[in-house]
Amino acid sequence: MAWKSIGIFDSGVGGLTVLREIMQALPQEDTLYFGDTARVPYGTKSPETVTRYAAEIASFLIKRDIKLLVVACNTASAVALPALKRQLSIPVVGVIEPGARRAVEVTRSGKIGVIGTAGTIRSSAYTRAIKRLNPDAVVLTRACPLFVPLAEEGWTDNQIARLTAQEYLRELKESKVDTLVLGCTHYPLLKALIADVMGPGVTLVDSAAETARTVATILAEKKLLRPPAENGNHSYYVSDIPAGFVRVGNRFLGGKLGDVFQVSLDEEEDNN
């Protein structure tokens, strides 16, 4: 069982920031990544639609023998996690809970900001997760729709990115949050800029890094960690032509992306 892979999925390329952290924390583990590039983005879709997509992808990965599933997509974590946990017998880790827990740990004032896609913010998933851990926390949120295309363009440090960050973050900054959760897997690419705009008094919480930490803890507790040996293998599947995923993905993984295979979930269903 310990020799099985860690399964990770996202609506597209963003979850690679989570994979990158898992590769760093657990270099001996094999991973299977699924990017649902034919149906990206999830942020604009209904909870019902996203839950259905998540179940299809989980079924695809389970057939390929995974020992743990990481929902490396904030929208899917926000809406599909309870259903996935009911349906699957392996541990399922989302990106909301680890980020929320870390935010509650590091805040001194109890005033926490959360940024994400329109879908994640509308779902209030971070607010609920934070309030469950600390009912007295004050949570301020802001959707930042331009951050994803900025990260994908590689415009992470120009004046357009800076003005956009200033516009989106103004109210959170004026409200004097002391902690800011990056509630979208694309945002670690804009981390330096966001930190600079928020100023030195604000601690950024990177959900990707926190999620990798949670995965390591769960696998250790369940004695499912591979013995440290050589580096693991990494497989990549997408639901649409890989070209765009490969181009942007290499930016996310620092050029280390392996072969990417296109699969059709429909055919998958038909064949089984």
Added chain:
Amino acid sequence: MAWKSIGIFDSGVGGLTVLREIMQALPQEDTLYFGDTARVPYGTKSPETVTRYAAEIASFLIKRDIKLLVVACNTASAVALPALKRQLSIPVVGVIEPGARRAVEVTRSGKIGVIGTAGTIRSSAYTRAIKRLNPDAVVLTRACPLFVPLAEEGWTDNQIARLTAQEYLRELKESKVDTLVLGCTHYPLLKALIADVMGPGVTLVDSAAETARTVATILAEKKLLRPPAENGNHSYYVSDIPAGFVRVGNRFLGGKLGDVFQVSLDEEEDNN
């Protein structure tokens, strides 16, 4: 037959700029609009996937008795039009051809710029359509991924939009194109800004307006125009929860959006 509706579809809300032009040009006509909001955007998807989606939507609209189909989506027009024309017995109008024809008519220097989503630009559909009409034309293209979220945020006239337009349009401007095709249905919302950045020597071609003109011409030729009488009725269908479509759509239609119904194309298929 003349009393049937005009069917229009897009991957989402952008095609409403085409609908708006059709409502202005042909106020007596009934229209059926389909926005594939569960699967938006098409620009990042493969030609095969987009062609399959377009066929599903065409089938949905045909069942509701349309006399002409407008593919009000540049990506779908670029990749799915030949297949739709083969499959359907009613006229099918895309947004590429009308914009290309107009560009060839208005250019004096023969140097034409085209802007659009990554998918539309990668497809080279405008370049091919323009070259078919004038093989000597020089066509310069540029993908502008941030323009769609800017239009949807309503950031059509702030400094972020201006700097983004300057960045995207710099090379086209330096290359001295005298005509610029707005090859994405969202871009008419940024028309004033784009005109300002390009300067007075450049004629903008609005594909939405040109498409409406083509629809009017075809219906007149085929004697399928409704006799001018009272204003037509307008129905709206989307494949995901309507909330986001309604909010952004009202910005596109100047607050005139009617009731929006959510439908599932899958169930549609199952029921028939």
